[in-house]
Amino acid sequence: MRRRTKLNINPKHVLIVCVLLCILLIAVSFRFGDKLLPVRNAVSTVITPMQKGINVVGTLISDQLDNFRSVNELLEENAKLKEKVDILTYQNKLLLQDKYELDGLRELFELDKKYIDYPKVAARVISKDSNNWYSVFTIDKGTKDGLEKNMNVIAGNGLVGIIVEANYNNSIVRSIIDDKSFVTGMFLKTSDICYVKGDLELMDENKIRVELIGKDAQVYDGYEVVTSHISPNYHQGILIGYISDIKLDPSNMTKTAYLTPVVDFERLEEVLIITELKEPLDGQED
Amino acid sequence: MIRILVYLIEIIVCFVLQSSMFHYISLVNVMPNLLIILVVSHAYMRGRMTGLLMGFFSGLLVDIFYGNIIGLYALIFMLIGYVMGYVNKVYSPDDYTFPIFMVAISSFLYDFFYYVFEFLLRGRLNFVYYLRRIMLPEILYTVLVSVFLYKLLHMINKKLDQKSDKGA
Numbered sequence: 001m002r003r004r005t006k007l008n009i010n011p012k013h014v015l016i017v018c019v020l021l022c023i024l025l026i027a028v029s030f031r032f033g034d035k036l037l038p039v040r041n042a043v044s045t046v047i048t049p050m051q052k053g054i055n056v057v058g059t060l061i062s063d064q065l066d067n068f069r070s071v072n073e074l075l076e077e078n079a080k081l082k083e084k085v086d087i088l089t090y091q092n093k094l095l096l097q098d099k100y101e102l103d104g105l106r107e108l109f110e111l112d113k114k115y116i117d118y119p120k121v122a123a124r125v126i127s128k129d130s131n132n133w134y135s136v137f138t139i140d141k142g143t144k145d146g147l148e149k150n151m152n153v154i155a156g157n158g159l160v161g162i163i164v165e166a167n168y169n170n171s172i173v174r175s176i177i178d179d180k181s182f183v184t185g186m187f188l189k190t191s192d193i194c195y196v197k198g199d200l201e202l203m204d205e206n207k208i209r210v211e212l213i214g215k216d217a218q219v220y221d222g223y224e225v226v227t228s229h230i231s232p233n234y235h236q237g238i239l240i241g242y243i244s245d246i247k248l249d250p251s252n253m254t255k256t257a258y259l260t261p262v263v264d265f266e267r268l269e270e271v272l273i274i275t276e277l278k279e280p281l282d283g284q285e286d
Numbered sequence: 287m288i289r290i291l292v293y294l295i296e297i298i299v300c301f302v303l304q305s306s307m308f309h310y311i312s313l314v315n316v317m318p319n320l321l322i323i324l325v326v327s328h329a330y331m332r333g334r335m336t337g338l339l340m341g342f343f344s345g346l347l348v349d350i351f352y353g354n355i356i357g358l359y360a361l362i363f364m365l366i367g368y369v370m371g372y373v374n375k376v377y378s379p380d381d382y383t384f385p386i387f388m389v390a391i392s393s394f395l396y397d398f399f400y401y402v403f404e405f406l407l408r409g410r411l412n413f414v415y416y417l418r419r420i421m422l423p424e425i426l427y428t429v430l431v432s433v434f435l436y437k438l439l440h441m442i443n444k445k446l447d448q449k450s451d452k453g454a
Contacts, residue, residue: 011334015368018342022364025349025357043350050298051306058306127305128317136352138305172352179405200405201415 041167044138048170051127052140118235118274120154121145125268126170135178135203139271142169150233152274158262159183159227159238160271171273176240177203177265185210185240185259186228192217193228196240196259206260210243213255219246225259235278289446293328293336296439297344300324305351316423318431319393321348325367326392327432327439330385334371341367362399366392379444382436389432390425397421 028035123139141147143166153160153173161175174181181198194213202209213219221244227234241261248255300320321344329337345363349356370388378384401416410416 009335011338011368011371014335015338015364018338018364019361022342022357022361025360026355029356040350043347047298047302047351050302054302054306179410200410201412201419204419 037165040165044170045168048126048138048140048167051138055124055126118276120272121147121275122270122272123147123171124270135175135198135265136164136172137175137268138170138172139273140170141273142167142171144169146275147171147273148277150277152227152234152238152278153271154238154274155263155268155271157239159234159240160263160265160268162233163273173271175265175268176261177208183234183240184228184231185225186236187217187219187243188224188226190218190223192219193230194225194257196225202258206265207244207258208241208261210257210259211254213246213257215248215253215255217255219243219255219257221246231278233278235274235276288449292442292446293340294343296324296442297321297340297347301344301347301351316420316427318427319396319424320428320431320435321345321363322366322393322396323389323428323432323435324439325363326370326389327385327436328443329367329370330373330377330388331440331443332371333374334368337367337371337374338364339367341365358403362396366395379440382433382440385436386429386432389436390429393425393428394421397424 121141123141123145125137126140127138128136139153147163147166149163149166151163151166153162153175159176161173161178161181163171164174165172176183176196176198178198179200181196183196185194185196186192187194192214194217195211197209197211199209210225223243225240225243227236227238227240229236239262241259243257243259246255246257300323304317304320325337325341325344328340341363342360345360346356348359348363370392373384373388376384397420401413401421405416406413
């Protein structure tokens with residue numbers, strides 16, 4: 001034994017102590033989850049600058065690599081794209097026609113989207129949950145920049161998720177495609193309520209499950225789903241995505257469908273946070 | 287003392303890399319599990335005690351940073367570290383294939399427990415899907431990375447051994 005007495009402790013005893021410690025910690029975090037927040041805050045305040053640094057380096061490297069892409073590849077792509085432009089111009093014309101028609105109809109139905117201008121803050125995605133099971137990510141703004149728990153996160157004009165934890169210089173966001181995510185949505189055209197529930201099995205197809213659509217709801221593929229007025233945390237009227245594959249449940253009471261989100265979660269680098277919390281529902285009826 | 291410091295740095299570096307380089311190193315949307323490589327390599331090189339403590343602390347870091355329940359990852363990592371520490375009895379400095387095999391097994395165990403705790407308990411029963419979509423790619427990728435990472439860790443360990451021999 002060349003290393004002092006340290007090695008003489010039986011690993012078995014240490015194991016037992018550590019297992020007990022873990023179980024205690026699990027119990028404590030179940031019971032008093034909120035009390036542990038300061039600890040998390042402290043640790044993540046230290047680690048975040050490191051992650052930011054790594055992120056900068058990574059971006060630099062990947063930018064450099066992109067520059068090396070061969071000219072041939074680009075030429076080929078150019079030819080393909082030109083072809084595509086032709087097709088798209090034609091399609092665009094058709095769509096424009098549809099749009100005029102749609103505008104007219106919308107006016108008729110007074111279904112203008114209710115995008116009120118919320119105050120927003122931009123943030124950068126700096127890290128992702130360290131395992132592959134969830135879609136939780138960290139952004140580089142925190143309470144220091146006025147963020148709070150339950151603020152809505154959007155990108156482009158679609159819903160990304162919600163802040164589940166705001167630390168001093170970073171916040172953790174749970175995206176709507178996450179397996180644990182749950183949002184009450186609403187069909188823009190018919191105001192039917194539905195529940196948008198993330199599902200890991202559908203993540204690859206870039207889809208989210210939509211449940212509990214009323215049996216009588218007159219909804220069809222391609223309808224827009226926005227956040228609903230009954231949701232406690234999400235502001236009303238943020239676009240979530242488009243519906244498809246509507247099916248009647250075996251129970252014959254509700255319908256289930258899939259939803260394609262408007263946000264590209266694969267390439268999420270910058271997001272906007274609505275720095276206004278939704279007011280509690282207490283006062284409202286319905 | 288130096289050894290403990292080096293271990294701490296290793297844990298933090300692996301964790302930061304794993305959580306921040308996701309844009310650049312993930313294949314088919316899956317990240318290699320660097321921490322499990324770290325824990326298993328040290329358990330294999332140094333025995334149960336090191337595996338145990340290493341697992342406990344890296345698990346705790348993940349817990350504090352991401353988990354909802356503090357202690358769950360720590361427990362999984364720690365048990366894997368401890369069990370893998372038994373393999374230390376057949377440790378040989380020249381063997382580079384055996385630890386990688388061990389990494390594969392541990393990676394599977396970790397994912398399996400993770401599935402049980404976080405998904406099965408919430409009623410997600412489609413095990414085969416998760417196996418195909420997440421576990422297998424993750425294990426393969428982890429094994430691939432461990433081929434290089436183990437060599438590096440082994441080198442660091444050798445240096446540390448030499449140093450403490452001199453000191454003693």
